[in-house]
Amino acid sequence: xxxxxxxxxxxILKIGQSMTLQCAQxxxxxxxxxxxxxxxxxxxxxxxxxxAGITDKGEVPNGYNVSRSTTEDFPxxxxxxxxxxxxxxxxxxxxxxxxxxxxxGSGTRLTVV
Amino acid sequence: xQLLEQSPQxxxxxxxxxxxxxxxxxSVFSSLQWYRQEPGEGPVLLVTVVTGGEVKKLKRLTFQxxxxxxxxxxxxxxxxxxxxxxxxxxxxxxxxxxRLTFGEGTQLTVNP
Numbered sequence: 001x002x003x004x005x006x007x008x009x010x011x012i013l014k015i016g017q018s019m020t021l022q023c024a025q026x027x028x029x030x031x032x033x034x035x036x037x038x039x040x041x042x043x044x045x046x047x048x049x050x051x052a053g054i055t056d057k058g059e060v061p062n063g064y065n066v067s068r069s070t071t072e073d074f075p076x077x078x079x080x081x082x083x084x085x086x087x088x089x090x091x092x093x094x095x096x097x098x099x100x101x102x103x104x105g106s107g108t109r110l111t112v113v
Numbered sequence: 114x115q116l117l118e119q120s121p122q123x124x125x126x127x128x129x130x131x132x133x134x135x136x137x138x139x140s141v142f143s144s145l146q147w148y149r150q151e152p153g154e155g156p157v158l159l160v161t162v163v164t165g166g167e168v169k170k171l172k173r174l175t176f177q178x179x180x181x182x183x184x185x186x187x188x189x190x191x192x193x194x195x196x197x198x199x200x201x202x203x204x205x206x207x208x209x210x211x212r213l214t215f216g217e218g219t220q221l222t223v224n225p
Contacts, residue, residue: 004155031211040122042201042217043156050211058212090155097211099144099163102203104155 002026006091006105013081013112021076021108023091031094032074033102034058034066036087043090049074050097081112116140117204117216125222126192134187134219136202143205145178145185146213150199192223 007022025032030051035043035058045058049068063085065077074093078085088109092102120135136145144163148156160169162178162185169176173196175188189196199220203213 033212035215040217043215045212048212056211092155097205099146099161099205101146101158101161102148102156102213104157106153106155 004091004093004103004105006089006108008108009106010109011111013078013110015081015083015112017081018077018079019081019110021078021089021091021110023074023076023105024072025074025091025093025103026072027093027095027103028071029093029095029103030071031097031100032068033092034064034074034076035090035092036060037090037107038087046076046089078110083112086110086112117202117214119200119202119216119219121219122217123220123222125224128193128223128225129191130223132189132192132221134189134200134221135184136186136204136216137184138204139183140204141182141207143182143207145182145205146203147176147185147187148201148203150201150218151197156199156201189221192221194223194225197221197223 004025033048034046044060047066049055091105094100146161147159150156160176165182166180167178173190199218201218202216
């Protein structure tokens, strides 16, 4: 199993550009998440989904959008990129809520210049 | 908002030493997880503790969940360079079962 696959691994954007970060999982997990990780700041939740067609905001959703049309895919859209969105983005999934553990992807390092 | 505070933020020790990392909150969590993250990779789950007072051992790593389910600790015995990484605790709130709250992590460096 591939687990959680994120693409691209690296990207440089200019201010005002848009892009989509891709996330796919092959474990038939219902729950999927997007986090951003800034140096020394831990993981901040951007958006999450508990199943296809259902999404909800996390702690830092401004400037981002998501969709969940299938169980496998959970893309994150950045509109009008800003330097404050420079970060490492992690997608994660898990089978259910409660005490189920997360499986993380290897991350996308985004720089906005 | 439920917060998890980890201490210390940075820890640099010599191979063979013992260490303890702490994860504290004023809130009660229904369960707590520990992850380790290496540079350029996503966090990897080490353990989940569910019951207050629970102790779990994973080779040289010992995890404990506080009796009141507000805190946890990770103890490493005879640390090795391969233990180097960012250790993150994450809690499931009693009313937010669909998502985890992460601490800011403890960066551990074990020098040979």
